[in-house]
Ligand SMILES: Nc1ncnc2c1ncn2[C@@H]1O[C@H](COP(=O)(O)OP(=O)(O)O)[C@@H](O)[C@H]1O
């Protein structure tokens with residue numbers, strides 16, 4: 523009964539190196555222990571087509587509109603073929619990034635028109651069940667310099683990770699604006715803390731929302 527109103531579609535947001543992937547894995551494990559069926563997925567990606575678009579998006583230079591359109595094309599395929607069916611089956615969907623990332627990276631980071639992004643958001647996220655939005659978004663907030671230090675040497679930077687610190691300052695500010703605009707949906711996680719401290723915050727939010 524407790525899980526009846528629990529959020530089913532949970533997105534993880536924040537700049538590269540904030541710690542999203544680390545905590546998605548832990549939350550998935552915790553939810554499975556609580557008896558939930560969990561789908562872990564990511565954007566751009568999550569379907570064969572969207573993963574091919576991801577390769578292009580993360581490697582190829584392109585103008586901001588092309589980038590935004592490909593992000594939303596990947597999202598539509600992912601939403602229709604994976605997210606909606608999983609939610610319809612009562613699964614919990616944990617998604618590494620969603621549309622807040624498009625606003626933060628393409629909108630605030632690249633300076634692309636936010637009104638156009640809002641239009642694309644409505645088109646792409648409207649399905650047979652209405653306008654799909656995450657039930658809960660965990661925003662891993664960390665200063666860009668801290669995230670960059672975590673990533674240094676951890677992996678080969680892709681097109682976005684190779685952007686200068688000033689880009690990530692704009693993206694981080696974009697996430698803050700998105701969070702302020704949807705306080706009931708977006709929960710800020712202080713991602714500067716160590717892994718145990720960050721997990722304690724995630725755990726507390728999920729417990730409060732009746733997830734176990
Ligand atoms: N709270 C933390 N403190 C220190 N290092 C962390 C923390 N969370 C994650 N890391 C490390 O930082 C790097 C990036 O973490 P990751 O979870 O891949 O971030 P993201 O998915 O947000 O890009 C990894 O090497 C990970 O082990």
Ligand SMILES: Cc1cn([C@H]2C[C@H](O)[C@@H](COP(=O)(O)OP(=O)(O)O)O2)c(=O)[nH]c1=O
Pocket residue numbers: 538539564565566580593618619620621623624625627628680682683
């Ligand atoms: C979903 C999405 C991601 N991105 C970017 C942010 C990331 O730098 C990149 C891939 O995201 P991510 O999966 O977090 O990369 P990694 O697995 O290397 O941590 O795509 C956008 O610019 N817009 C979007 O809408």
